[in-house]
Amino acid sequence: MSDGKEICIALAGNPNCGKTSLFNALTGAHQKVGNFSGVTVEKHEGYLDYKGYRIRVVDLPGIYSLTPYSPEEIVTREYLIKETPDVVVNVLEGPNLERNLLLTTQLMELEVDFLVALNMIDEVEEKGIVVEIKQLQKLLGCHIIPTSAKKSRGLDSLLDHIIRVSRKDIEISKNKLFFRPEVEASVDKIAAMLTHQKELGGYNARWLAIKLLENDREVYHEVQCYPVWVKIELVLQEALREAERMYDSEPEMLITEDRHAFIRGAMQECVRQPGGVKTSASDYIDMVVLNRVLGLPIFLLVVWAIFQMTFTLGSPLMSALEFLFGALATAIAPLLPNETLRSVVIDGIIAGVGGVLVFLPNIVLLFIGLSFLEASGYMARAAFVIDRVMHRFGLHGKSFIPMITGFGCSIPAIMATRTLKSRTDRLVTIMIIPFMSCGAKLPVYVLLTGAFFAPDVAANVMFGIYLLGIVIGLWTAWILKSTVLKSDSEPFVMELPPYRWPTFTSVFFQAKVKSLMYLKKAGTLILSAVIIIWAVSNYPHNVALEKELSAESAQIARSGVAAAEKMKLQNRLELRIKSEQLEYSLAGRAGKVLEPLIRPLGFDWRIGIALVTGLTAKEVVVSTLGTIYSIGQSNGAPVELKSILRQDPSFSQATALSLMVFVLLYIPCVAALGVMKKEVGRWRPVLLYSLYSLSVAWIVSFIVYRVALLMV
Amino acid sequence: MRLSELNVGEKAEVTALKAVGAIRRRIMDMGLIKGTQFKVVRVAPLGDPIEISFKGLYLAMRKNEAEGIVVCKVDAFNGEEFSQADQQPIE
Ligand SMILES: Nc1nc2c(ncn2[C@@H]2O[C@H](COP(=O)(O)OP(=O)(O)OP(=O)(O)O)[C@@H](O)[C@H]2O)c(=O)[nH]1
Ligand SMILES: [Mg+2]
Numbered sequence: 135m136s137d138g139k140e141i142c143i144a145l146a147g148n149p150n151c152g153k154t155s156l157f158n159a160l161t162g163a164h165q166k167v168g169n170f171s172g173v174t175v176e177k178h179e180g181y182l183d184y185k186g187y188r189i190r191v192v193d194l195p196g197i198y199s200l201t202p203y204s205p206e207e208i209v210t211r212e213y214l215i216k217e218t219p220d221v222v223v224n225v226l227e228g229p230n231l232e233r234n235l236l237l238t239t240q241l242m243e244l245e246v247d248f249l250v251a252l253n254m255i256d257e258v259e260e261k262g263i264v265v266e267i268k269q270l271q272k273l274l275g276c277h278i279i280p281t282s283a284k285k286s287r288g289l290d291s292l293l294d295h296i297i298r299v300s301r302k303d304i305e306i307s308k309n310k311l312f313f314r315p316e317v318e319a320s321v322d323k324i325a326a327m328l329t330h331q332k333e334l335g336g337y338n339a340r341w342l343a344i345k346l347l348e349n350d351r352e353v354y355h356e357v358q359c360y361p362v363w364v365k366i367e368l369v370l371q372e373a374l375r376e377a378e379r380m381y382d383s384e385p386e387m388l389i390t391e392d393r394h395a396f397i398r399g400a401m402q403e404c405v406r407q408p409g410g411v412k413t414s415a416s417d418y419i420d421m422v423v424l425n426r427v428l429g430l431p432i433f434l435l436v437v438w439a440i441f442q443m444t445f446t447l448g449s450p451l452m453s454a455l456e457f458l459f460g461a462l463a464t465a466i467a468p469l470l471p472n473e474t475l476r477s478v479v480i481d482g483i484i485a486g487v488g489g490v491l492v493f494l495p496n497i498v499l500l501f502i503g504l505s506f507l508e509a510s511g512y513m514a515r516a517a518f519v520i521d522r523v524m525h526r527f528g529l530h531g532k533s534f535i536p537m538i539t540g541f542g543c544s545i546p547a548i549m550a551t552r553t554l555k556s557r558t559d560r561l562v563t564i565m566i567i568p569f570m571s572c573g574a575k576l577p578v579y580v581l582l583t584g585a586f587f588a589p590d591v592a593a594n595v596m597f598g599i600y601l602l603g604i605v606i607g608l609w610t611a612w613i614l615k616s617t618v619l620k621s622d623s624e625p626f627v628m629e630l631p632p633y634r635w636p637t638f639t640s641v642f643f644q645a646k647v648k649s650l651m652y653l654k655k656a657g658t659l660i661l662s663a664v665i666i667i668w669a670v671s672n673y674p675h676n677v678a679l680e681k682e683l684s685a686e687s688a689q690i691a692r693s694g695v696a697a698a699e700k701m702k703l704q705n706r707l708e709l710r711i712k713s714e715q716l717e718y719s720l721a722g723r724a725g726k727v728l729e730p731l732i733r734p735l736g737f738d739w740r741i742g743i744a745l746v747t748g749l750t751a752k753e754v755v756v757s758t759l760g761t762i763y764s765i766g767q768s769n770g771a772p773v774e775l776k777s778i779l780r781q782d783p784s785f786s787q788a789t790a791l792s793l794m795v796f797v798l799l800y801i802p803c804v805a806a807l808g809v810m811k812k813e814v815g816r817w818r819p820v821l822l823y824s825l826y827s828l829s830v831a832w833i834v835s836f837i838v839y840r841v842a843l844l845m846v
Numbered sequence: 847m848r849l850s851e852l853n854v855g856e857k858a859e860v861t862a863l864k865a866v867g868a869i870r871r872r873i874m875d876m877g878l879i880k881g882t883q884f885k886v887v888r889v890a891p892l893g894d895p896i897e898i899s900f901k902g903l904y905l906a907m908r909k910n911e912a913e914g915i916v917v918c919k920v921d922a923f924n925g926e927e928f929s930q931a932d933q934q935p936i937e
Pocket of ligand 2: 153154155166167173174194195196
């Protein structure tokens with residue numbers, strides 16, 4: 135379609151202004167959108183073809199200004215300055231224009247080719263705000279296109295203008311923002327010194343000069359290695375003295391004030407707000423949700439409601455799926471004449487993979503609940519309400535957002551910590567995220583609470599497990615912060631966006647993406663794990679046991695007892711032989727080696743094997759139990775894992791509790807460990823951490839098991 | 847006085863920034879500079895972060911951070927009941 139004309143555009147704007155929404159609307163992608171600052175922490179690219187052009191769209195993390203603050207913001211600045219996209223699309227949050235224009239003034243200084251997407255124009259109109267676009271265009275020296283990423287408005291016009299800007303086919307001349315004369319004098323002096331430096335030719339001299347006056351560390355480093363630095367330094371010192379003397383301030387502050395003054399002027403000239411102070415819907419909601427008395431209970435209620443929903447809405451769907459897989463196994467079994475093949479399919483694939491797939495409804499519901507939290511705007515409120523508590527443990531209210539994400543999956547949560555500025559706070563938050571019980575652990579809880587607790591207490595037991603995770607996590611944070619990772623706590627300044635209705639499509643696609651991921655995991659990783667587990671728990675065959683089986687079967691057949699009695703004897707015999715064979719297998723032998731270590735927690739060797747294989751992915755714990763118990767069945771008929779566990783003498787309520795706690799706390803799955811390594815940079819802390827979590831899991835499970843034994 | 851000393855419902859104007867380092871920058875970028883008028887909306891249930899609103903946006907910050915902002919109380923915002931000329935003098 136495109137004839138080789140490629141345009142690269144970058145979406146830059148304040149956090150939460152709708153860049154990713156616009157990116158999705160333009161490219162048809164389904165990147166994550168949420169109503170709080172710092173949803174996007176990495177750059178994403180997408181393509182679209184428009185009028186013979188191939189347009190590469192780059193979505194960037196949000197920034198408030200070109201002087202970055204946290205790691206994810208550095209990505210954006212680096213991209214804008216070093217990669218120089220053809221056109222920068224400055225996305226503005228329409229209802230919040232004044233603050234958003236600060237970045238625009240900085241793009242003006244950078245002298246890149248840019249245009250403005252005045253986003254959320256639907257909300258602007260709803261509020262009765264009128265923007266004189268023509269006039270504002272002149273002041274900003276760029277095109278302004280009203281858009282609504284949510285309602286897909288203004289997209290074609292935006293694209294048309296992007297093409298025109300990239301072809302330099304524009305009739306709006308760039309405007310310059312002038313600072314007060316004292317600042318301008320210093321800027322000019324430094325710029326003049328820099329224009330003679332060929333090596334720095336990549337950047338415009340005026341911008342470098344402004345950044346130097348703003349104490350921009352990166353630019354300092356850049357310029358410092360040139361001889362001209364000696365002269366520049368003198369000018370900078372002079373400017374500092376001057377600002378101090380005349381304004382009792384410093385150049386950085388004066389520059390920012392002048393930018394704001396410019397914006398103020400532009401706002402007065404071009405934007406008409408409806409008079410009077412109106413209380414918005416968000417204000418009313420916050421009066422309740424952030425109320426001094428109700429705030430905390432509401433917060434707990436919200437989290438509790440999500441888990442309750444996951445459980446109660448999910449369980450009938452789960453039962454239906456269980457029934458389906460049971461029926462499938464019964465239907466398939468007679469069609470498979472070969473006994474080995476039958477065992478692979480029934481004991482391995484259906485018991486193992488099917489055993490995990492039945493939890494799909496719970497997982498999807500959990501993610502729907504979480505995406506509702508993220509999309510509504512409550513996330514920032516939760517951080518606000520809980521910050522005090524987090525602070526006590528040396529953490530940051532903002533750390534709380536990745537923690538909540540961690541209830542879904544640790545991997546995006548660990549990446550989301552990039553919004554934290556301080557490195558130690560990031561490290562600590564990364565280390566506690568795995569204690570936030572992720573979606574993959576959910577099947578273990580649902581299985582065990584379903585098997586050993588009455589339906590009405592099951593959800594609360596599960597909620598208790600989640601709370602335990604939070605408590606252990608905070609405790610870990612506190613220990614880390616007061617020993618190895620001592621540091622001042624990171625400042626907390628955070629915007630509270632207005633509440634917004636989650637869009638159906640974004641919630642739907644989040645749920646769809648998560649379900650597909652889950653299915654894919656079941657079809658690849660879990661399937662292969664299950665087949666390996668099946669093999670190691672079947673082989674090697676104990677020939678002696680087989681002989682014993684046939685000899686004793688013959689004996690039973692020859693004996694003179696009644697047919698019913700014969701059957702019973704035969705069954706008992708087969709069960710005994712099977713379990714002896716299982717113990718003889720590779721898995722059995724490995725498990726027996728492990729058993730002494732986990733016996734104090736109430737686990738037998740089968741659970742030991744499940745816990746080891748669970749390191750690949752936590753759902754595999756359930757698959758492994760499914761396969762091992764299914765193989766150990768006497769007649770090979772498919773039986774629900776839940777009822778097998780219930781009948782197993784080595785399993786009790788206390789074991790179930792202990793196992794849930796252990797799965798909650800022990801070493802994160804390999805994928806999470808990998809991401810941890812990537813974010814932390816080194817293996818050592820990650821390995822130490824694994825050791826730590828394993829010990830904590832052992833100790834807490836031990837306590838829980840012993841206490842439960844006493845109480846039950 | 848400092849922003850942290852204000853009570854809920856009070857209106858004030860920023861007169862200077864005492865915060866240093868990165869947080870100073872962030873406060874400036876948020877638009878809290880000399881002359882910005884704001885209102886203290888509420889205090890979090892457990893007493894720490896406070897929420898202020900200005901220029902149509904809502905900002906939460908810890909008292910610790912609020913201490914770095916020097917303010918003076920105003921009775922009403924510019925253009926609300928008083929005219930531009932009636933600005934309160936800087937303390
Ligand atoms: N009403 C309305 N809401 C919008 C529009 N565009 C985005 N939103 C909402 O604004 C919020 C933020 O959207 P995102 O696309 O995640 O914002 P972002 O700029 O990518 O945010 P960060 O990645 O955190 O920097 C979401 O709740 C969106 O649903 C719009 O045009 N109109
Ligand atoms: Mg985004």
